[in-house]
Amino acid sequence: MADILVVGSLAYDSIETPSGKVDRALGGSANYFALASSLYTGVRVVGVVGDDYEAKDLELLTSRNVDTTGMTVQKGKTFHWSGYYQGDLNEAVTRSTELNVFEHFNPNLPQNYRDSQFVFLANISPDLQLKVLEQVTKPLFVGMDTMNFWIDSKLNDLKAVLKKVDVVLINEGEAMSLTGAHNGIAAAAKLCEMGPKALVIKRGEYGFVLYTQADGFFILPAFPLPEVIDPTGAGDTFAGGFFGYLASLNRAPVAQDLREACVKGTILASFTIQDFSVRSLAKVTPRDIETRLAAYRKVISWH
Amino acid sequence: MADILVVGSLAYDSIETPSGKVDRALGGSANYFALASSLYTGVRVVGVVGDDYEAKDLELLTSRNVDTTGMTVQKGKTFHWSGYYQGDLNEAVTRSTELNVFEHFNPNLPQNYRDSQFVFLANISPDLQLKVLEQVTKPLFVGMDTMNFWIDSKLNDLKAVLKKVDVVLINEGEAMSLTGAHNGIAAAAKLCEMGPKALVIKRGEYGFVLYTQADGFFILPAFPLPEVIDPTGAGDTFAGGFFGYLASLNRAPVAQDLREACVKGTILASFTIQDFSVRSLAKVTPRDIETRLAAYRKVISWH
Numbered sequence: 001m002a003d004i005l006v007v008g009s010l011a012y013d014s015i016e017t018p019s020g021k022v023d024r025a026l027g028g029s030a031n032y033f034a035l036a037s038s039l040y041t042g043v044r045v046v047g048v049v050g051d052d053y054e055a056k057d058l059e060l061l062t063s064r065n066v067d068t069t070g071m072t073v074q075k076g077k078t079f080h081w082s083g084y085y086q087g088d089l090n091e092a093v094t095r096s097t098e099l100n101v102f103e104h105f106n107p108n109l110p111q112n113y114r115d116s117q118f119v120f121l122a123n124i125s126p127d128l129q130l131k132v133l134e135q136v137t138k139p140l141f142v143g144m145d146t147m148n149f150w151i152d153s154k155l156n157d158l159k160a161v162l163k164k165v166d167v168v169l170i171n172e173g174e175a176m177s178l179t180g181a182h183n184g185i186a187a188a189a190k191l192c193e194m195g196p197k198a199l200v201i202k203r204g205e206y207g208f209v210l211y212t213q214a215d216g217f218f219i220l221p222a223f224p225l226p227e228v229i230d231p232t233g234a235g236d237t238f239a240g241g242f243f244g245y246l247a248s249l250n251r252a253p254v255a256q257d258l259r260e261a262c263v264k265g266t267i268l269a270s271f272t273i274q275d276f277s278v279r280s281l282a283k284v285t286p287r288d289i290e291t292r293l294a295a296y297r298k299v300i301s302w303h
Numbered sequence: 304m305a306d307i308l309v310v311g312s313l314a315y316d317s318i319e320t321p322s323g324k325v326d327r328a329l330g331g332s333a334n335y336f337a338l339a340s341s342l343y344t345g346v347r348v349v350g351v352v353g354d355d356y357e358a359k360d361l362e363l364l365t366s367r368n369v370d371t372t373g374m375t376v377q378k379g380k381t382f383h384w385s386g387y388y389q390g391d392l393n394e395a396v397t398r399s400t401e402l403n404v405f406e407h408f409n410p411n412l413p414q415n416y417r418d419s420q421f422v423f424l425a426n427i428s429p430d431l432q433l434k435v436l437e438q439v440t441k442p443l444f445v446g447m448d449t450m451n452f453w454i455d456s457k458l459n460d461l462k463a464v465l466k467k468v469d470v471v472l473i474n475e476g477e478a479m480s481l482t483g484a485h486n487g488i489a490a491a492a493k494l495c496e497m498g499p500k501a502l503v504i505k506r507g508e509y510g511f512v513l514y515t516q517a518d519g520f521f522i523l524p525a526f527p528l529p530e531v532i533d534p535t536g537a538g539d540t541f542a543g544g545f546f547g548y549l550a551s552l553n554r555a556p557v558a559q560d561l562r563e564a565c566v567k568g569t570i571l572a573s574f575t576i577q578d579f580s581v582r583s584l585a586k587v588t589p590r591d592i593e594t595r596l597a598a599y600r601k602v603i604s605w606h
Contacts, residue, residue, distance in 0.1 A: 018485070087485060088479075088485055088486055089485070089486075176391075181529075182321070182390060182391055182392070183391055183392075183508060183529070183531065184508075185508075185527040185528060185529045186529040186530065189529060203509065205486060205487075205488075206506065206509040206510075206524075207509075207524065209524075209527070216601065216602070217527045217602045218602060218603075218604070218605075219524040219527060219602050219603065220523075220524065220603060220605065221509075221510065221512075221522040221523065221524060224488040224512070224520045224522060225488060226484075226486070226488050226489040226492060227489065228486065259604075259605060260605070263605055297605075298519065299519070299520045299521060299522050300521075300522065300523060300603065300605065301521070301562075302521075302523065302562060302563070302566055302600075302603065
């Protein structure tokens with residue numbers, strides 16, 4: 001299996017949902033991604049934290065054999081996001097975003113990270129995503145996420161990244177913003193014309209759409225859960241499961257690999273949303289995954 | 304195979320979508336339902352139209368061997384709905400609803416309809432739905448649809464109908480309104496506690512959720528279409544395909560039958576939304592269905 005390089009945010013989140021709230025709980029795309037992908041393969045993390053970052057939060061990653069030598073600690077505070085969800089939990093409302101040490105994040109890859117074959121550029125500024133790619137010597141499979149903020153403010157850089165990646169994992173609404181399409185299906189085909197060979201549209205409680213020009217559409221629902229505690233990190237968890245599985249195969253992914261990877265991502269994301277922060281994800285075992293995969297197979301079983 | 308009895312609206316719709324508009328085009332739940340279900344079995348329609356109802360619209364049903372002796376023509380105008388859709392087409396905005404002869408609709412079943420074993424109560428007032436059931440002598444499998452208007456105005460009657468039906472087919476938002484649940488998954492289980500043995504939640508572009516206490520969840524996406532012309536009637540078409548398939552089996556449906564019926568409904572609904580009014584649905588052939596089923600199988604194929 002190959003190690004994955006992930007570059008993204010390491011954060012503390014203060015979150016309120018109809019089920020309760022947490023204050024300064026572990027979050028950030030790179031944390032969710034690394035916890036999920038480390039269930040399948042080795043992971044190398046690049047990110048920045050403040051001197052308030054707690055030792056136990058670093059140890060959570062190292063206990064999973066995540067390589068954290070690319071994490072830098074800077075004087076100041078860790079990125080802090082505060083927000084809440086209402087009603088159907090489909091959209092987070094931001095109360096405050098304190099970038100803190102993340103504001104001047106400049107990803108610099110340790111020498112031993114530069115040969116990473118599987119690379120995931122989590123939702124950070126597209127010019128930083130480009131900087132990361134310049135430092136990777138022989139990537140085999142590169143993925144990225146993005147968000148409306150970058151679509152609105154750095155579209156040219158974003159378009160340049162799109163031309164350099166193999167797969168984009170993106171929320172449905174953002175795929176529609178980026179392409180001007182009125183639904184996720186139309187957005188998928190349009191987005192693939194912008195560069196990537198494969199596209200995964202994340203639909204939250206409605207599951208995912210995988211699209212490749214060669215294999216067409218693969219669409220399945222999310223795992224059904226009557227109660228969602230906190231949807232934060234579900235998309236990054238999906239990406240972690242997706243990439244972790246692909247890297248564990250140690251080859252250039254073929255169509256069937258991408259389908260399987262989407263299911264793995266869906267299953268892992270279903271654990272994340274069952275508790276606040278990374279609480280549930282941090283406890284998931286391979287056996288939990290197998291049990292849920294079997295239940296999911298029944299949910300989508302037509303014949 | 305058994306004949307289905309359907310009671311619902313027969314209407315003219317004036318519809319505007321981003322793709323264009325139509326004026327006084329054929330619509331109404333019973334028309335969509337009958338056109339879809341008649342691809343699988345015999346159908347008996349109960350409804351009322353005005354003296355402006357065109358002969359060709361009646362002939363469309365009779366040409367499909369739909370029994371229209373339960374349709375009555377009254378002096379006055381046919382039910383007319385006018386509305387439009389914007390952007391993602393997920394919700395219709397009503398411009399006007401002219402009930403006309405439908406206002407005093409009082410379903411009276413012809414004698415030869417009363418032995419119908421498969422009965423579908425489309426979205427009409429729940430007290431009328433109850434009146435229909437009183438006239439049916441030996442129903443084997445009864446289904447219903449409803450909407451927010453009845454949830455808000457006739458909840459007690461609606462609860463009484465729920466206790467007398469085998470399956471409810473309902474939009475996700477309405478399932479949430481009716482149960483107070485925050486998502487469709489939680490709503491499914493709660494709704495089944497109100498009476499029906501099976502529940503189908505219609506999720507529009509996101510597909511459907513089938514739930515039964517015995518078999519649990521069966522969830523699949525809609526057939527992917529990059530362009531939707533007019534979503535009107537998709538839910539009634541789904542119901543028609545669902546019931547038509549079940550009636551063609553001529554037995555009390557088992558779990559696997561319900562799963563297959565949902566797929567049939569999904570496929571038929573995908574034709575309806577590809578043109579205005581019943582234009583596309585009226586032309587669908589068994590071969591079209593087989594071709595699209597094969598494409599759908601690939602879209603959802605995990606292994």
